[in-house]
Amino acid sequence: MTTNTLWAEAGPVPAAGTKATDLAKPASHTLFVQAKPPVTIEEVRYNLQLAVELEHATLPVYLQAAYSLDDAKNGVIANMIIGVAMQEMEHFCQAANILVAVGGHPAIDDPKFVPSYPGGLPKEIGTQPGQEKFIVHLRPFSKDQIKNCFMVIEEPADPVDIKDAGLLRASSDIQDNYRTIGQFYEDIAKALTDLGDGVFSHSADGQVYGMLGITPILGLQDALDAINRIIVEGEGTPTNPTEDGGADMAHYYTYYEIYKGRKIAKGPDGWYFTDETIPYDPTGVADILDDPTQADYPAGSAAAIQSQSFNTYYSNLLKALHQAFNGRPDAINNAIALMFDLKIQAKLLMNTPLNDGSGKFAAPTWQYVP
Amino acid sequence: MSYLTGPRLTFTGKFIADVSTVNNHAYAFQDDKRYTADDYASWHIGYWNPYGTGVWRLTDCVVTGAVNADGSTAAGDPVIGLTVADANDRPPAKMVDLDTEQQMVSAIWGLLVRLAGKDGADLLRGEFDVASFTDLWWRNWAAGPVFEHPPHPPAYFGASFQSVLRDLSWGDVGASPFLTAFKAAAADGLLSIKFNVTGYNAGYGVNPPDNTRYLPNPPGFTTGLMTGTIGIAARDEPRFYTPGRQLQPTSSNLMAPGNRFGYATAVVDEQRSLLTIDLGNSIPFKTWRGEMVDEPLHIGYFGGSDDFNRLAEITPDNAWYETTAGICTIPLTDAQRAAIGSSPLTVYSPTLKAVLGSESPDGRAVCADQFVFRMSPGDSATTTLWATRFGKPLANTAIAVAFDSTGLQPSNGVPVGEPESALSFDDTVTTDARGVATLTMKAQDPGTPRTVTRKDGEIVIDGQIYGIRPSFPDATPLSYQNAYDFISVLVWSGYAVPEQPTWEQDIKPILVEYANLYPVMLPVLDMGNYDSVCKHLYALQTAMALPVEDPNYMPVVRDLSPAKSDAVLKWATNPIRGVVPPPKPTPVADPSAVAAEALSWAAAPSAGSPILRK
Numbered sequence: 014m015t016t017n018t019l020w021a022e023a024g025p026v027p028a029a030g031t032k033a034t035d036l037a038k039p040a041s042h043t044l045f046v047q048a049k050p051p052v053t054i055e056e057v058r059y060n061l062q063l064a065v066e067l068e069h070a071t072l073p074v075y076l077q078a079a080y081s082l083d084d085a086k087n088g089v090i091a092n093m094i095i096g097v098a099m100q101e102m103e104h105f106c107q108a109a110n111i112l113v114a115v116g117g118h119p120a121i122d123d124p125k126f127v128p129s130y131p132g133g134l135p136k137e138i139g140t141q142p143g144q145e146k147f148i149v150h151l152r153p154f155s156k157d158q159i160k161n162c163f164m165v166i167e168e169p170a171d172p173v174d175i176k177d178a179g180l181l182r183a184s185s186d187i188q189d190n191y192r193t194i195g196q197f198y199e200d201i202a203k204a205l206t207d208l209g210d211g212v213f214s215h216s217a218d219g220q221v222y223g224m225l226g227i228t229p230i231l232g233l234q235d236a237l238d239a240i241n242r243i244i245v246e247g248e249g250t251p252t253n254p255t256e257d258g259g260a261d262m263a264h265y266y267t268y269y270e271i272y273k274g275r276k277i278a279k280g281p282d283g284w285y286f287t288d289e290t291i292p293y294d295p296t297g298v299a300d301i302l303d304d305p306t307q308a309d310y311p312a313g314s315a316a317a318i319q320s321q322s323f324n325t326y327y328s329n330l331l332k333a334l335h336q337a338f339n340g341r342p343d344a345i346n347n348a349i350a351l352m353f354d355l356k357i358q359a360k361l362l363m364n365t366p367l368n369d370g371s372g373k374f375a376a377p378t379w380q381y382v383p
Numbered sequence: 384m385s386y387l388t389g390p391r392l393t394f395t396g397k398f399i400a401d402v403s404t405v406n407n408h409a410y411a412f413q414d415d416k417r418y419t420a421d422d423y424a425s426w427h428i429g430y431w432n433p434y435g436t437g438v439w440r441l442t443d444c445v446v447t448g449a450v451n452a453d454g455s456t457a458a459g460d461p462v463i464g465l466t467v468a469d470a471n472d473r474p475p476a477k478m479v480d481l482d483t484e485q486q487m488v489s490a491i492w493g494l495l496v497r498l499a500g501k502d503g504a505d506l507l508r509g510e511f512d513v514a515s516f517t518d519l520w521w522r523n524w525a526a527g528p529v530f531e532h533p534p535h536p537p538a539y540f541g542a543s544f545q546s547v548l549r550d551l552s553w554g555d556v557g558a559s560p561f562l563t564a565f566k567a568a569a570a571d572g573l574l575s576i577k578f579n580v581t582g583y584n585a586g587y588g589v590n591p592p593d594n595t596r597y598l599p600n601p602p603g604f605t606t607g608l609m610t611g612t613i614g615i616a617a618r619d620e621p622r623f624y625t626p627g628r629q630l631q632p633t634s635s636n637l638m639a640p641g642n643r644f645g646y647a648t649a650v651v652d653e654q655r656s657l658l659t660i661d662l663g664n665s666i667p668f669k670t671w672r673g674e675m676v677d678e679p680l681h682i683g684y685f686g687g688s689d690d691f692n693r694l695a696e697i698t699p700d701n702a703w704y705e706t707t708a709g710i711c712t713i714p715l716t717d718a719q720r721a722a723i724g725s726s727p728l729t730v731y732s733p734t735l736k737a738v739l740g741s742e743s744p745d746g747r748a749v750c751a752d753q754f755v756f757r758m759s760p761g762d763s764a765t766t767t768l769w770a771t772r773f774g775k776p777l778a779n780t781a782i783a784v785a786f787d788s789t790g791l792q793p794s795n796g797v798p799v800g801e802p803e804s805a806l807s808f809d810d811t812v813t814t815d816a817r818g819v820a821t822l823t824m825k826a827q828d829p830g831t832p833r834t835v836t837r838k839d840g841e842i843v844i845d846g847q848i849y850g851i852r853p854s855f856p857d858a859t860p861l862s863y864q865n866a867y868d869f870i871s872v873l874v875w876s877g878y879a880v881p882e883q884p885t886w887e888q889d890i891k892p893i894l895v896e897y898a899n900l901y902p903v904m905l906p907v908l909d910m911g912n913y914d915s916v917c918k919h920l921y922a923l924q925t926a927m928a929l930p931v932e933d934p935n936y937m938p939v940v941r942d943l944s945p946a947k948s949d950a951v952l953k954w955a956t957n958p959i960r961g962v963v964p965p966p967k968p969t970p971v972a973d974p975s976a977v978a979a980e981a982l983s984w985a986a987a988p989s990a991g992s993p994i995l996r997k
Binding site for chain 1: 399401434436438440442470471472473474475503599600602603604605606903904906907922925926934935
């Protein structure tokens with residue numbers, strides 16, 4: 014079950030010292046965000062709410078893949094994906110804090126907030142015209158999932174080493190669309206700059222900070238810094254895939270490394286594979302369903318009971334986050350605790366046999382429980 | 384007051400008790416040993432739910448009935464059909480045993496109870512005070528058709544929980560006349576809650592003669608059925624006990640199949656002349672989750688001439704049970720009210736022409752309110768003892784208090800209740816005008832009496848477990864007796880927090896037990912692994928620093944002494960690894976303990992075992 018057999022396996026791990034010539038995205042898909050450059054404060058709030066939804070939307074698929082990995086066999090990859098997911102959570106909080114700082118109220122506890130699988134990303138993020146519709150699947154880890162889902166989601170504005178591969182669809186871009194999430198954030202930053210410092214409450218009240226390196230948004234400059242951090246962590250910079258030129262790879266390149274099975278580093282004339290491999294053991298992946306739903310598990314089965322509990326904790330997490338960003342910042346502690354419970358519950362499910370003759374195991378379905 | 388006086392609502396539904404079971408056996412508490420997946424898959428180590436999370440949840444619970452303060456039913460009130468649920472914005476509650484040698488007071492921690500309106504908005508939220516079950520008995524006569532193989536014995540049992548809901552927050556209850564009156568009646572900001580649990584599914588048993596382990600577990604594994612009642616509580620009342628009229632079954636062994644009646648409590652509302660009796664945990668079922676034993680029951684009393692005087696007849700069935708939670712309110716005439724003031728209430732079976740249960744002839748009962756304690760050396764704790772005679776306070780009465788370990792479940796070779804010097808209390812206390820006596824217990828270091836050497840290693844269980852039973856000094860075999868009416872106390876071993884704790888020397892020996900006994904956490908956090916613990920240090924620090932009542936407190940099982948917890952938290956501020964201590968000398972096994980355990984293993988899984996290990 015792969016979306017594209019061409020990318021199901023990454024092929025042999027490249028030799029150390031060879032150039033990463035296909036670092037740029039081969040663009041089987043290119044996402045765009047409907048470009049509605051915000052101008053008024055209401056439009057900025059609308060886009061920040063969309064940003065919160067977008068940052069959340071990636072978490073179930075990233076975490077499903079990370080949790081499907083046996084840490085003893087594929088711990089390196091699991092940690093790399095979880096590292097990305099942690100930054101998505103940070104981005105989620107940053108966007109929500111900015112929204113609070115400009116008088117908005119992040120809406121998080123809502124069934125519409127939760128994607129369904131297979132399905133698309135939040136409604137204003139779509140597939141480039143002329144391409145096959147981009148569908149997100151909730152799946153265990155595979156090289157195919159990395160290539161055809163995660164790297165599509167994280168495609169940077171201007172992949173480095175573009176000379177070698179190029180953006181196949183670059184010429185078909187529609188002016189009205191954002192090519193990437195980074196551009197979407199840049200327009201929020203621009204609008205905030207135009208609106209000026211006066212739209213900020215200049216108070217940390219109602220914001221959530223103190224974890225994940227997050228500090229309160231007290232004015233325009235804090236918001237611009239936070240947005241810059243989101244863009245750099247997510248996409249790197251146009252000329253450098255590492256965040257701020259440091260050792261941490263931006264998300265797209267992290268996934269590229271996982272896909273290739275080897276780390277990359279900047280050389281004199283581009284990017285090269287290093288000595289450090291990223292080992293992948295295909296036997297260390299839980300054998301779970303693609304796009305599972307609660308209905309896949311017979312009523313009363315261990316899978317059904319534990320899955321319903323997972324969904325309850327997931328929904329409780331959204332409620333706790335909603336409370337945290339709507340007047341009760343302390344509720345973030347409940348959210349953090351629930352994240353821990355979710356991981357335990359996910360691992361428990363992935364060790365719960367379906368007993369249907371398939372030999373497969375149950376998996377989280379990430380559904381909303383009112 | 385209490386849930387038996389004033390307005391009350393009834394709910395019915397299910398619960399999930401995903402308890403973990405490696406810690407059910409003392410022999411699994413091995414020092415310095417790591418279990419494998421194969422060990423956990425084995426019945427001997429893993430037992431019936433090795434990967435249990437400890438989570439306890441309410442599911443599918445709805446309000447099925449409401450009774451006004453005057454005893455009339457609030458039929459048609461919009462409260463009927465509303466959802467009773469647990470937390471929707473924080474981690475789930477947990478259920479854990481007190482101790483491996485006292486598994487008969489499993490408690491629910493961190494439960495939030497909600498009443499949700501049709502639109503999903505909460506009409507009521509309240510925090511459930513940590514409470515342990517009591518009155519466990521063999522309630523289901525037969526396994527019934529759901530099980531392809533004989534179930535693990537917990538399926539046959541029933542028990543009840545009583546507690547209070549506090550920190551109440553109310554939504555807009557204006558649409559419900561019942562809830563409006565209910566809210567007004569809760570003037571002390573407390574509600575009284577009691578629920579009955581039965582029909583639990585602990586999978587298939589491993590029974591002689593073949594001792595086969597049947598998997599997968601049957602549908603509904605880890606779930607059970609419940610009926611419950613929420614009423615009004617007052618501040619000056621006990622939280623976990625109703626000092627009313629206590630009926631005891633005539634059967635002498637409630638842990639064996641075939642019983643017709645379990646313990647029951649009744650109260651008389653003198654003002655309104657109402658008798659309310661709670662039979663919610665008293666009537667058996669013919670089969671597991673099947674039909675209730677539906678023979679008529681007469682509720683009455685024995686008059687001066689020893690004639691049975693009937694006050695009411697009920698014919699229980701499942702619908703009755705689910706809509707009333709087994710509670711009947713019976714209007715009394717003045718003469719009846721006067722008569723039962725000094726006569727034992729009785730439940731009589733006209734079918735069997737036999738008394739099923741009754742108050743004792745003298746009508747006296749005494750019970751502790753809080754009956755489970757965890758104490759460190761130097762701690763002092765108090766509980767209140769409530770003495771009644773035919774439901775009325777028994778003032779200025781001496782209550783004898785003594786050690787009694789008979790309600791504990793010592794494993795072979797593991798001592799309980801000693802040294803007695805580690806727990807002190809007055810051997811006699813006297814009730815006040817309200818029939819209440821205060822019992823103060825003081826703990827000292829019990830040492831490490833539960834470090835036991837065996838053939839395959841050393842069992843180390845922290846501290847010691849004690850039973851303390853209050854009773855009337857002049858009690859006779861005719862007096863009211865309930866084996867569960869005693870106080871369980873876990874006293875932790877003394878422990879000095881090291882000046883500078885290190886992982887290898889101090890912390891790993893504390894935490895590795897949790898890695899071993901709670902394998903569900905291993906894929907996320909290996910408490911016996913330095914790197915894993917360091918990686919999750921923030922989460923660990925946060926959870927361990929919470930109040931123990933918090934649902935997210937760690938360790939979930941709540942058996943880590945505060946002193947050792949302090950050591951872990953101190954280490955976490957400077958998590959140095961240190962050096963591996965030299966290995967312990969090879970222990971010399973006590974041959975009698977080894978032989979005893981071998982015998983115990985043959986006996987433990989049998990369905991008729993008087994000791995139920997959940």
